[in-house]
Amino acid sequence: MAAMRRLIWPLLILAALLLVNVAFIPGFLSVEVREGHLYGSLIDILRFGAPLILVSLGMTLVIATGGIDLSVGSVVAISGALACLQLSQDQGVFTAIVLALGLSTLLGAWNGFLVAGIGIQPIIATLILMVAGRGLAQLITDGQIITVNDPAYKLIGGGYWLTVPFGVLVVLAVLAITAFLTRRLALGLLIESVGGNAEASRLAGIRARGIIVMVYAFAALCAGVAGLMISSNVSSADGNNAGLWIELDAILAVVIGGTSLAGGRFSLGGTVLGALIIQTLTTTIYSVGVPPETTLLFKALVVAAVCLVQSPAFREKVFHRRRRPSSARPAEEKVRVTA
Amino acid sequence: MAMATPAPVLRMSGIGKQFPGVRALDGVDLRLLPGEVHALMGENGAGKSTLIKVLTGVHQADEGAIELAGRSVAFGSPLEARQAGISTVYQEVNLCTNLSVAENILIGREPRRWGRIDWKRMRARARELLARLELDLDVSAPLSAYSLAIQQMVAIARALDVEARVLILDEPTSSLDADEVGQLFRVMRRLKDDGIAILFVSHFLDQVYEISDRMTILRNGRLVGEYPTRELSQVDLVAKMIGQELAALDRLHGEAAAFDRPLVEARELGRAGAIEPFTLTIHEGEVVGLAGLLGSGRTEVARLLFGADHAGGGRVAVGGAPASLRTPRAAMGHGIAFCSENRKADGLIPDLTVRENIILALQATRGWTRPVPREQQDELVERYVKALRISPPNPEHLVRDLSGGNQQKVLLARWLILEPRLLILDEPTRGIDVGAKTEIQRLVAELSGGGMAVLFISAELEEVLRLSHKVAVLRDRRLVAELPNGPELTTDVLMETIASGGRT
Numbered sequence: 001m002a003a004m005r006r007l008i009w010p011l012l013i014l015a016a017l018l019l020v021n022v023a024f025i026p027g028f029l030s031v032e033v034r035e036g037h038l039y040g041s042l043i044d045i046l047r048f049g050a051p052l053i054l055v056s057l058g059m060t061l062v063i064a065t066g067g068i069d070l071s072v073g074s075v076v077a078i079s080g081a082l083a084c085l086q087l088s089q090d091q092g093v094f095t096a097i098v099l100a101l102g103l104s105t106l107l108g109a110w111n112g113f114l115v116a117g118i119g120i121q122p123i124i125a126t127l128i129l130m131v132a133g134r135g136l137a138q139l140i141t142d143g144q145i146i147t148v149n150d151p152a153y154k155l156i157g158g159g160y161w162l163t164v165p166f167g168v169l170v171v172l173a174v175l176a177i178t179a180f181l182t183r184r185l186a187l188g189l190l191i192e193s194v195g196g197n198a199e200a201s202r203l204a205g206i207r208a209r210g211i212i213v214m215v216y217a218f219a220a221l222c223a224g225v226a227g228l229m230i231s232s233n234v235s236s237a238d239g240n241n242a243g244l245w246i247e248l249d250a251i252l253a254v255v256i257g258g259t260s261l262a263g264g265r266f267s268l269g270g271t272v273l274g275a276l277i278i279q280t281l282t283t284t285i286y287s288v289g290v291p292p293e294t295t296l297l298f299k300a301l302v303v304a305a306v307c308l309v310q311s312p313a314f315r316e317k318v319f320h321r322r323r324r325p326s327s328a329r330p331a332e333e334k335v336r337v338t339a
Numbered sequence: 340m341a342m343a344t345p346a347p348v349l350r351m352s353g354i355g356k357q358f359p360g361v362r363a364l365d366g367v368d369l370r371l372l373p374g375e376v377h378a379l380m381g382e383n384g385a386g387k388s389t390l391i392k393v394l395t396g397v398h399q400a401d402e403g404a405i406e407l408a409g410r411s412v413a414f415g416s417p418l419e420a421r422q423a424g425i426s427t428v429y430q431e432v433n434l435c436t437n438l439s440v441a442e443n444i445l446i447g448r449e450p451r452r453w454g455r456i457d458w459k460r461m462r463a464r465a466r467e468l469l470a471r472l473e474l475d476l477d478v479s480a481p482l483s484a485y486s487l488a489i490q491q492m493v494a495i496a497r498a499l500d501v502e503a504r505v506l507i508l509d510e511p512t513s514s515l516d517a518d519e520v521g522q523l524f525r526v527m528r529r530l531k532d533d534g535i536a537i538l539f540v541s542h543f544l545d546q547v548y549e550i551s552d553r554m555t556i557l558r559n560g561r562l563v564g565e566y567p568t569r570e571l572s573q574v575d576l577v578a579k580m581i582g583q584e585l586a587a588l589d590r591l592h593g594e595a596a597a598f599d600r601p602l603v604e605a606r607e608l609g610r611a612g613a614i615e616p617f618t619l620t621i622h623e624g625e626v627v628g629l630a631g632l633l634g635s636g637r638t639e640v641a642r643l644l645f646g647a648d649h650a651g652g653g654r655v656a657v658g659g660a661p662a663s664l665r666t667p668r669a670a671m672g673h674g675i676a677f678c679s680e681n682r683k684a685d686g687l688i689p690d691l692t693v694r695e696n697i698i699l700a701l702q703a704t705r706g707w708t709r710p711v712p713r714e715q716q717d718e719l720v721e722r723y724v725k726a727l728r729i730s731p732p733n734p735e736h737l738v739r740d741l742s743g744g745n746q747q748k749v750l751l752a753r754w755l756i757l758e759p760r761l762l763i764l765d766e767p768t769r770g771i772d773v774g775a776k777t778e779i780q781r782l783v784a785e786l787s788g789g790g791m792a793v794l795f796i797s798a799e800l801e802e803v804l805r806l807s808h809k810v811a812v813l814r815d816r817r818l819v820a821e822l823p824n825g826p827e828l829t830t831d832v833l834m835e836t837i838a839s840g841g842r843t
Contacts, residue, residue: 185709186705186710189691189702192688201699203645211707264691
């Protein structure tokens with residue numbers, strides 16, 4: 001119930017954004033089947049939002065341990081680049097995918113090693129790969145944009161299966177797996193414990209090191225899958241621009257979803273909503289017709305408003321007088337939104 | 340000292356405060372006279388903290404009135420209370436140890452000239468305030484250069500910068516050793532002579548009797564009464580606090596029984612800079628007390644035996660076989676559990692629930708792939724919440740919202756469900772009330788009766804004596820004596836051993 005209450009604000013915000021779109025675009029909510037595919041603006045939001053949701057899911061677990069991963073954008077580029085390179089050298093789709101995801105996971109484990117093994121601050125440790133990773137992606141593509149033409153590969157990011165965009169299905173699968181690992185198994189509890197108080201967790205016998213390495217590897221794996229989707233959708237690998245700034249959107253999605261940047265409690269459902277809010281916002285910018293040169297400013301303003309509305313401290317201040325008569329308010333509620 | 344009672348500087352009357360589901364305060368009165376030390380007594384959850392928070396503007400009272408120097412007041416924030424002359428020093432010293440002493444004292448109120456900080460005046464002002472406490476410190480040195488006791492004084496100096504009429508000291512002595520307490524008390528007496536009313540909260544009854552003039556006792560959010568300290572015996576005080584006649588606190592173990600099955604044997608175990616190599620054997624079913632002053636190496640012994648720190652040298656055998664205790668996890672594998680003294684930093688995960696905190700160690704031993712089934716969790720947690728009388732008895736409550744004593748019980752429950760062979764308890768009764776204290780002591784006796792070995796660390800020698808079969812004495816990071824408990828072992832003998840270093 002408490003979890004539901006936390007999701008109420010992201011839900012309301014998402015609903016509000018959708019309403020704005022409905023006002024500007026007639027038939028915004030309609031979904032139909034065309035040529036055997038689901039078709040409509042809502043489907044587009046899901047389809048184009050799929051990579052962001054994936055990256056955000058991984059980011060959620062990293063942030064829950066009290067860390068942060070700035071390198072996911074670079075991993076997106078590396079994964080796409082390696083897969084396309086393999087395809088362009090006439091390797092099979094399966095080999096290409098396995099290699100790309102394998103390398104992504106390895107890079108994530110490297111991040112985890114820097115953080116948990118050597119003790120570098122997460123923001124610095126992952127900054128290394130964020131910068132070096134772009135170079136690595138360039139190296140793989142030899143500075144070119146590799147174009148591929150493989151129908152099987154195209155399915156990942158641009159195809160449909162049973163009328164549903166394949167990427168959306170991938171997201172659902174990853175979400176289900178993540179929820180299973182963290183909530184059905186005990187991974188979530190241990191992650192929240194490590195993020196809540198690392199030293200106390202160590203003294204309770206939790207092997208924090210292994211968990212942290214695993215979480216960073218998982219985040220990179222998610223980014224790797226997102227990289228496949230993005231490059232598959234455009235049938236090419238662009239080492240420079242693929243996944244550029246996606247780490248910031250992902251962090252934002254996690255925070256909007258109600259997970260504290262300080263670590264501890266996390267909410268997968270909140271993160272999915274957060275990512276959808278950001279994707280819907282992008283759509284809204286087009287449908288409202290915000291002039292292109294001010295889109296970033298517009299986005300920033302909306303995000304700031306979203307964060308403020310979610311902050312209990314802010315709501316307390318603004319609605320202070322209205323709430324005053326019932327002084328029996330919950331004593332302390334942690335301010336979850338810090339961005 | 341018979342004298343006419345002066346007009347109270349502070350009068351709170353009929354204070355009531357309701358939290359969701361809890362009536363925290365109900366018709367509580369408190370009077371503070373100028374120039375007195377007034378002890379606020381009560382068990383955990385009696386409403387002491389809430390009353391202080393109402394007084395300092397953190398919470399607003401639902402009912403009742405506050406008068407300061409005859410004028411009716413209502414504080415909307417701690418800042419307003421401070422400006423009115425009510426200053427507070429909290430239990431956990433909340434200063435910035437990386438800043439200088441002067442900066443800490445005058446933070447937020449730095450003397451300025453042309454908009455810039457006037458460092459010279461700032462240092463002078465800081466020295467002035469410290470001089471009032473008879474302290475002569477290098478005010479430009481970082482606060483971290485000084486001991487906890489001095490830091491506490493600095494916190495008091497900061498509280499006194501504004502014209503304080505009421506000074507609230509919330510558990511100021513819980514982390515100080517005897518000398519430091521003496522120093523603090525000298526300062527308190529001086530402030531008293533200046534006419535400041537001091538509200539003193541402490542769990543150490545001896546200290547309350549040494550320093551306070553009068554006391555107000557709370558129980559379950561209600562006022563029990565206001566008494567001159569000299570007219571209330573300690574036994575009566577305890578009875579009023581817990582609301583029942585306390586059974587005589589006699590030794591829970593009569594004699595040193597014969598223990599012949601060694602469980603944990605440490606040989607020349609040590610760590611440079613923390614504890615000199617020591618040799619100690621703990622037998623099955625034995626309670627070994629560790630006595631010594633603060634900083635004598637008590638906690639360091641515990642941490643080595645639990646693998647929380649790496650030993651620099653020496654060997655450990657568990658159950659006769661050599662064991663390597665490199666990590667807490669390894670120690671847990673040998674059935675060793677450790678309840679840390681610092682439950683906030685080293686124990687609990689405040690954002691998790693009571694249930695999650697209790698099963699955490701059990702889950703850790705199983706790894707993340709084998710979750711403890713929910714029914715088993717609920718069953719275990721319910722059993723221990725009941726057995727240890729954790730309040731509120733709701734397993735889904737966040738641990739951060741529990742009182743100190745109940746947090747301690749949660750931590751204890753976490754280790755008890757592992758059914759350890761050796762339970763290390765580092766100050767398990769520090770900062771918790773008398774009722775919970777006796778409960779925990781009884782539990783220790785019971786567990787050792789069942790064959791569990793216990794290493795019991797406490798600053799209170801009476802407690803160590805009452806529980807232990809054997810007492811190991813530490814002094815200056817060295818284990819100096821190992822004394823079997825018996826009728827001839829008294830606190831005086833222990834103190835003498837600590838003082839002489841076991842040489843006599």
